[in-house]
Amino acid sequence: MTRDYQLIGFVTAARRCLATGVTCLALFAGPNAALAAATGGAAGEPWQSLPPTPPLPAPAKSGYAPVSGIRMFYAVFGQGSPVLLLHGGLGNSNYWGEVIPILVRNHYQVIVTDSRGHGRSTRTAEPYSYELMASDVLALLDYLKLTKVNLVGWSDGAIIGLAIAMRHPERLRRLFAYGANSDPSGARPDMEGNATWTSYIERTRGEYRQLSPTPQDYDTFLAQIQAMWAQQPNFTAAQLQRITVRTAIVDGAHDEAIKPEHTRYLSRTIPGAKLIILPDVSHFGMLQNPQEFSDAVTDVLK
Secondary structure, eight states: OOOGOSSSSSHHHHHHHHHHTTTEEEGGGGGHHHHHHHTTTOOGGGGGGOOOOOOOOOSSEEEEEEEEEEEEEEESSSEEEEEEOOOTTOOOOGTTTTTTHHHHHEEEEEEOOOOOTTTTOOOOSSOHHHHHHHHHHHHHHTTTTTTTTEEEEEEEHHHHHHHHHOOOOGGEEEEESSSSSSSSGGOOGGGGGGGHHHHHHHHHHHHHHOSSSSSSSSHHHHHHHHHHHHHHOOOOOHHHTOOOOOEEEETTOSSSSSSSSHHHHHHHHHHSEEEEEETTTOOTTTHHHHHHHHHHHHHOOO
């Protein structure tokens, strides 16, 4: 929990949220929820759990886009303003399974994809980089004939979103970046010892074997992603300051992977960025409280 929310009492929490300009969604749930968010008190402690990965709903269409030498899985749901959901590292598009129907009910067309080498998508021998995966996403948008989208990214997906916002702002309407870091120093050094994070890594092994066209290659895949994490991203403050896309920097108050001060740094550095802290979730907010997560998304996209 960040020091901004280590407060006593609902009134103090409300004053602090208003003073800092942070959107504190717990306030709208009432005094008890706000106090629990402020003090780290127990309220079922959903941030310490990793709910099951949901299945994808039945899509209106799905397939594989031939982009950048790979076959990139995608699926499309609903009708309306397009929203592209990008999952986190080692994950896959199924992690959005509870969010998709909520956004569809709010009249958005939702597009999900598996990043290269993740889920159902193939990969090449080319080393992983966020710039490479951003180029994959842009090629997918071209394939789907989508000129401009809202982008919702979680973790690595949010970093890819930042890369696109910096280099191709004309392709984005809004950016909702959840659990992002702009350089390796933004990651928490103790996350490897966190039980929820460890459960996630263990889970992704089984999901990779189930979904991947190369199910025996998880250890190689994991090593390649971890090598990228150790050295990337490397976005400078000057690059972040040139972002013109309307951006929300979002995280869970109990993120086990990203330092809270780094999240605040991103929100201060990107011009006009909105800082949103979801009070009862961690790095896996879309699993732990999909309604709250989706409500934050729809509020940003309005």
